[in-house]
Amino acid sequence: MNNVKIPTLLAISALFVLHASAQDVNSLIKKVKNKLDNIKKYEATGTMKTSIAYLKIPIAKVKIQYKKPNELAIKSNNGVTFLPKSVDAISLQKIFSNDFTAIDGGTEKVKQKILRVVRLLPTSQQSNIVLSTLYINEADLVVEKSSTTTKDEGTYEMDLQYGKYIQFGLPDRVTFTFNAKDYKIPKGLTLDFDNVYPKNQKIDKTMLNKGKAEIVFQQYAIN
């Protein structure tokens, strides 16, 4: 009889622990989401530096507009600006707008901080997001890092740095890494006769399919 009781008790305890942990994570996500939900809209100015091996473009001045529930628009004042198509994913509200199941991933040391790792699995089959992993600063209730895998746009990662707008859960700087296609055009279209890439220019071939957008927010106008 005792032989049956012990595993059953262990299983019940494990379930209890898991349930308690899921509750913890759900409550943590809810707190982070609530913090962001306090913002009805915001407008921010800033700069965006886009880096990918084949683009040699200047730092763009951008205007970021957000409106609840998850409308985010990034506009440039320069006229000619290459905006990564998936850049609207910098809005965390977009991730939270889907129904999801949260799974506790324990803690991890990132940027000299102990962060709670939470994996979000969308419950809807229609969701473009397959999996989001959030690294949450439990003390400040902000997401410091995230990695999101989508059906259409591959995986993108975000690194968020906070400053004076931390009480709103809004970052001062977001580094957004995304997948991009390699760029090749036939020589006949450009009529270029050079056969070699200039020796004084280095090309990082690992950056041909990986782009990085660094957005620095200079000023927010909230609500």
Added chain:
Amino acid sequence: MSMRKLLEIELFKISKRPRTYISFAAISAIVLIFQFAFKADGENYMNLMLQGINDSFQLDKQHAMNGYFMCYIILNTLLVQVPILVALVAGDAISGEANMGTLRLILSKPISRTEILMAKFLASIMYTIILLIWMAFFSLILSLWIFGSGDMLVFRVAGEVSQIMQIAQDDIVWRYLAAFGYAAVALTVIVSLAIFFSLFAENSIGPIITTICIVLVFTIVSNMNIPVIDKNVKPFLFTSYLVGWKGFFYIATTEDGIPIKGSMENIQSIQSSLMILFAHIGALLLTSMYIFKRKDILS
């Protein structure tokens, strides 16, 4: 007779030839056709140039297709054809006189053969410069009026690498001035070559066709991507340096790939290309003078 007077006479002669105006008409027609085509369906061209990028980036293509971009596209296509138009006039410089039987008459005047040749050479250069100004007006000024202004995109293929460079609006005009200046030097090589061949003919068709053939054959070889030719032949062909004007638009960047205003990626390459072009001009002109001075004028 002063050099200035001689030059005026040569310019007057050029202005009286109907073939002089063929070039202006051809350039106007080509540029206007380009502008019409891009105004009507430029987005398709932009999509072609941005293939692959469209999936990853958003870009206001209408804004990108501005007057500066249009001028670059037009020059890229047209500056390969302009040598033919320059040869039409310069190839006629001596041979035209020989054909009409006026060469002997001119040489009987108390003017040195060197002065006559220099006057013809300078008049042909002036014609080339006026042609370039005409081209600048149509391809740049008119394009800016039709398409507006803005930052300029430069599409480039170097070796295996394709790239897009963006030049800020306030960093473009000097590049065009420099590029047109470079084009003037490059076309002066064609002038020198056409005048050189003009010495050996008694009608202008021969030197014009010969110059055009040389330009075409050399351009084809310059376009080949064969390592042996790249190393052993191309450096010796003047056509390899005719497109050097593009170097003014290859902007230098920081290590992060941010363009540096007012910079050029490889200024040494432009300088050496210019030196080679000047060397061609000098060599052809001196050889022409040497031959012309010793030539028996029979027509």
